[in-house]
Structure formats: structure tokens, C-alpha cells
Amino acid sequence: MSALLNGEPEGCRSLIPGGCSTRVPGRFPPPGGIEVELDHGPSLATRWFNGTVTGQARVVEALQRIAYLLERAREPTYRVRAFRNAAATISALGDDELRGRVQAGTLTELRGIGKVTAEVVTEALSGETPVYLRRLEATGGQPVAEGGAEIRAALRGDLHTHSDWSDGGSPIADMVAAAQALGHEYIALTDHSPRLTVANGLSAERLRRQLDALAELNAGSGGIRVLTGIEVDINEDGSLDQSDDLLGRLDVVVASVHSKLRMPQEEMTRRMVTAIANPHVDVLGHCTGRLVTGGRGTRPESAFDAEVVFAACARFGVAVEINSRPERLDPPKRLLRLAVEAGCQFAVNTDAHAPGQLDWQPYGCERAAACGVPLENIVNTWAVQDLLSWTAQQS
Structure with a gap:
């Protein structure tokens, strides 16, 4: 290690x-x-x-x-x-x-x-x-949310987490140990891509070093699988902020918008659909970009045609993230129900930047249950080999 x-x-x-x-x-x-x-x-x-x-x-x-x-x-x-x-x-x-x-x-x-x-x-x-x-x-010290018990019990992992390699507060080892203590069978490490300099996004060289580190960790770990991944920025034209070569080496690719959140609706829709159609993308992260509470203040939702975006997710097999961070709770329930109607798959993730934040998944489970998300459509209820077979088919 x-x-x-x-x-x-x-x-x-x-x-x-x-x-x-x-x-x-x-x-x-x-x-x-x-x-x-x-x-x-x-x-x-x-x-x-x-x-x-x-x-x-x-x-x-x-x-x-x-x-x-x-x-x-x-x-x-x-x-x-x-x-x-x-x-x-x-x-x-x-x-x-x-x-x-x-x-x-x-x-x-x-x-x-x-x-x-x-x-x-x-x-x-x-x-x-x-x-x-x-x-x-x-x-x-009590459970963060009471609803969604069936979904919570079925979850096998978390597909959106960060470490101190980017803007997280703890080493990878601490994040992995906390995930294992929660009963996870796997955890995807998805540190930021290079464009997001404010979050210490990983250059191509740093990402390669992280892949080597994770290979070493997995070789010596017992019981929990650490999946290689990235939260890659969706550029303004819908391209991704990392090379195809590196994206193709990763187990899980979460694609998110972090810049130009106030783009006109038509342009934002085109931007998101272009990214969703990229064969490397597995999960669409916090799709509206909203902030509903927290130290950074609030932020309204980005404007996009949700029917078109979710139809693209369903067509290209990209999971819609149910982001469990308390300040995000993204997508809002009206859009989550729309994604269910579109036949989308989902990933209930924490977007955790510290070990204690891995315990936020119940927030997402509660909202998923309230909006009628089918259990079988939540990709991180799947066994790791089934999950990896699915992500491999994406690319």
C-alpha cells in the first residue's frame, strides 16, 4: 500500500x-x-x-x-x-x-x-x-433517514466518492475502511478530472498513479473491491475532460456538469445528451447541479429538457445518479419520477468527500422509494461482476 x-x-x-x-x-x-x-x-x-x-x-x-x-x-x-x-x-x-x-x-x-x-x-x-x-x-448518531429500508438493505456499494487525491478530506484507505464497515462489497473512487482545478482535479499522470495505487490496494485488500473511476467534467460542447484512453481503463465513469451551469436550456440539453451518448459514460452525476442548503448557499437547477435527457439515458444505458448529499438531493422528486417513467437505470450514490459522508446513502434511498424507483433498476444493488459487465458493455 x-x-x-x-x-x-x-x-x-x-x-x-x-x-x-x-x-x-x-x-x-x-x-x-x-x-x-x-x-x-x-x-x-x-x-x-x-x-x-x-x-x-x-x-x-x-x-x-x-x-x-x-x-x-x-x-x-x-x-x-x-x-x-x-x-x-x-x-x-x-x-x-x-x-x-x-x-x-x-x-x-x-x-x-x-x-x-x-x-x-x-x-x-x-x-x-x-x-x-x-x-x-x-x-x-441516529440514522439519517428512515424510509427506503428495502433499497438500503439491497445496496452493495457506492459509485461516487472522493479522496484527498482531489478535494476529499481523507486518504483512500480511510474511505475504503468506512465503506467496508457499512457493509459495502465495493466502492468506486471517482476523484475529479483536471479541468476542475478548484477541486484539485487529477491530471492524466496523477490518474495513472492512482490506478497503480488502487491495483496495489486491491491486491492486498480482503473482502471489499475498490473500483477505479472518475467524476469527469462535461465540457461545454459535451466532450469529456479526460482522454479516451484513460476513460477506457476505468471501471466506472460518472459524468457531471460543474461549469457554465446557467447555459440556455437548448445548449445545456445538447451538452448533456452529447456526454450521455459517449460510450465511456456509465452514470450521469447530479444532473441539475442544484444546491438546496449548506455552507455554499443555494443554487437553482440548471435548465435542460429533462424528457430528452432521460430518454437519452434510457437509450444509451446511462444510469441517472440519485445524489444523496443533503445539500444536493439531486434530481428533485418531480424529475426523478420523470426518469422512472422514461425507464432509466439509477445509481444511489453519496458523492462522499469524507468517511462519515458515506452514511448519507439513506437520503437517496428514501427519495428513490418515494418516487417508485424499481429496485432492479438500481445498478449498485447488483453484484460486482454484474455491475462490471454492465459498465464494460457501455464502452
Whole structure:
């Protein structure tokens, strides 16, 4: 995994994703060789602090769980990073040194440990549920949405995620571990394409390096398949922001509009249909580009002929993404119902930029169920080989 960890910016490299409400238990070896089992249930705090996990492992899990819940709540990256960095620091300590520093009150002398994280460490080590974690569990530890249970149970993976190779906040290893903890059989890494410089889009050379890293990761991973992918920009003329050669090497291609969102309707329709007809495209990402809430403010939908666009998706076998990000929830329900009527296939994705955001899929499942999306038409309910056979047919 050296290429994966050393080829791009560093972050917290723990393979514990911080805990989550899991469908399938998993075991993950974080740095230091401590093995912790992630369990079922809406909150892991009970198991952490009932004596079955002790010492350093309990502290690391508490810090990671806090980071996870902050990510899920869309808190600022710097706040999340403070807890992930603290977890990495504690992971490198021996249990005796950790207890000694807590007793001596010298935790804050360590790089990555501040006043707040030191309080969490101290409380967790003593066997208490840290106040910070208790507060987060009360406000954000429950399932994000209640509907769409049948679809949630059938999902096998997520086809739109980002890492710190582009504008995500965490290394690939952390994203993969969180996906496995959620019970996913596969996850597609779809970092941005070069034109989107504001999101640190991958040049052709960086994408090649990422493909090498993912091949190395898949060779040593157990149980979960990391699919190669990209969220490729749809240029103004409908062409794609990456070479055909590289797009042809990828398992999953999500094509999205990120620029000139206010194009006239006829031009936007032509732009989108041209991209949909490209044989490399598998999924049409967040089709309206709208933002309904969040720190970036709101943004209206792009204008396009939805009947024409969805007819093209159905004709060319391109799945319409049901984007589960709370600030997007794209497409809106009226368009989602129109896509169902057009006979489209769908992908319920998170567009996650951090491990905790992988837990947003229930938002999309709830909307899919409400709009009558047939379960068999959701491509990420399929087994990985069936999915890959489908994407191969696209190109």
C-alpha cells in the first residue's frame, strides 16, 4: 500500500473508519496492530465503554467516532481533522505512555493534541463516554433517514466518492475502511478530472498513479473491491475532460456538469445528451447541479429538457445518479419520477468527500422509494461482476 499512502498528501492513516451504523460487521487493523470489531446498532458508544474495549483502543475509537459524526453533519474540515490527527497521534503511543501523560497532564505537549481532544482522551481512558461524543451521539448518531429500508438493505456499494487525491478530506484507505464497515462489497473512487482545478482535479499522470495505487490496494485488500473511476467534467460542447484512453481503463465513469451551469436550456440539453451518448459514460452525476442548503448557499437547477435527457439515458444505458448529499438531493422528486417513467437505470450514490459522508446513502434511498424507483433498476444493488459487465458493455 506504499503507493497509496506515499503518492499523495498524507492524512490520518488509521484503517478504523471511526465507527458507524453497520449492516455487516468488519475487522480492521489500525496502526499499532490493535484490532477492533465494528458492531451493529445505531451507536457504538455502549460497546466502547462497557469494558469490552479498553485503553488506547477505546481512546482511538472515541476520537474516530467523533470525526465520523462531524463529517456526517458536514462540520468544517479543520474540526474533523483535529480529531483524526489526534487519533493518529494516540495510535502511535504505547498504552503505558498514554496513561502516564494523562496522569501527568502533558497530553497537549504532543503534536495534534489540543485542549478539547485532550479532554476526550482523558474521559475515554477513564472508562467514561466523553461529553463531546455523548453530545454528538444525541444530536447526530441516529440514522439519517428512515424510509427506503428495502433499497438500503439491497445496496452493495457506492459509485461516487472522493479522496484527498482531489478535494476529499481523507486518504483512500480511510474511505475504503468506512465503506467496508457499512457493509459495502465495493466502492468506486471517482476523484475529479483536471479541468476542475478548484477541486484539485487529477491530471492524466496523477490518474495513472492512482490506478497503480488502487491495483496495489486491491491486491492486498480482503473482502471489499475498490473500483477505479472518475467524476469527469462535461465540457461545454459535451466532450469529456479526460482522454479516451484513460476513460477506457476505468471501471466506472460518472459524468457531471460543474461549469457554465446557467447555459440556455437548448445548449445545456445538447451538452448533456452529447456526454450521455459517449460510450465511456456509465452514470450521469447530479444532473441539475442544484444546491438546496449548506455552507455554499443555494443554487437553482440548471435548465435542460429533462424528457430528452432521460430518454437519452434510457437509450444509451446511462444510469441517472440519485445524489444523496443533503445539500444536493439531486434530481428533485418531480424529475426523478420523470426518469422512472422514461425507464432509466439509477445509481444511489453519496458523492462522499469524507468517511462519515458515506452514511448519507439513506437520503437517496428514501427519495428513490418515494418516487417508485424499481429496485432492479438500481445498478449498485447488483453484484460486482454484474455491475462490471454492465459498465464494460457501455464502452
